Amino acid sequence: MNVTSNQSEKIIEAAKAKANEIGVAMNIVIVDEGANLKSFLRMDGALLGCADIAIKKAKTSRFFDIDSGEIGKLSQPGGSLYNIEHSNGGLISFAGGVVLKNNKQIIIGAIGVSGGSVEQDQEVAIAVANALQLRLNHIKII
Template identity: 40%
Template sequence: MTNGPDLDTALMLCATALATARDIGAFVSVAVVDGGGNLVAFVRMDGAEIAGPTLAVDKAYTAVAHRVSTDVLGVLAGPGGPLQGLASAAGGRYVCFGGGKPLWMEGRVVGGVGVSGGTVEQDVACVKAAADKWPHTAPAESAP
């Protein structure tokens, strides 16, 4: 597992996010990527929005690329933030609002989870539930 989540683990993380979405009445897409931002697993609930497949993958990718949750990154990339304008970099692939979390192992990011389709708060709740099932600890996150 040194290269990130294997397929079985990725599917478990997706299932956890889906269960949370069902509990809170959201219809979401969920993506799990490896440490290089490559897709390992993806699921989309019936009735989920059409932008979800792109945004879920890009939220997971963004979390890996910047080693921080996308909700924290949103603060950094917002007006007056040290990363202002980041969302327009990389062809617009970086998603700077909640729903993406990096997966850490032994002090480095080895993957990420992205959720899209609900409100930002719902996406954050779903991605947090999934990331909390990751069997490794992560450093605390905070925005400066």
Template identity: 50%
Template sequence: MRDHLLLENLFKEKLEKAYQLATEQGFSISISIVDSSGLLRQFMRMDGAVAGTIDVSIKKARTAALFGMNSFNFGQFANPNGAIYSIEHTNGGLISFGGGVVLYNEYQELVGAIGVAGASVEADQSIALAAAE
């Protein structure tokens, strides 16, 4: 039970950090936190964020968690000349551009990922990286 609460607190902290950064930068985004299995554990859609950002933020987080790498790095292999081109069509849909970042616990074990969508891809990635620290 204690480990579960620690994990939920970690996820909540990361979501709140992303919210704070987006607010400071003037963005309305959706923020998703998934566990290491890619299952949604925390979610927030800020006022003004378009509806399409919901699914994109979840898929960014799922991609990072399921493959153990940030969605930006994943995209380097999933491009038309990459070894895993078209993999985005697996696992219920994946995202191969920035904004999904893996999350680690204090023992450096992968415990999940955060997905940010609604700003520019660069800003999504920046917010997700900063929140994941």
């Protein structure tokens, strides 16, 4: 299973709407199940340096099938994944990357969001991932 082009476009639009709602210009990335770039949006005014961060957040989540913020908790000094951010061409180990699942709970890709505070990035990523789940379960959210 893979996130479709149609789904990725709708996910990007939902993330953009959420980012506008909280008043933060963001970089929003969707990767497919192979962690390949599927869709990207840099909102007007979003920080340029956050584009790469959003990509790496999405890839980090997909590579390890866990929210990027959870990797961060495990990668602290003394943690079981200490220094993992240096692997795979560079990972991002703070919140804003979330796996995307279909209605059978199969991972179909990931979203990465960057441009606000870590909490704002995570808020947008989680809201959109949850909305995708609801939409796939035939509840119109996105």
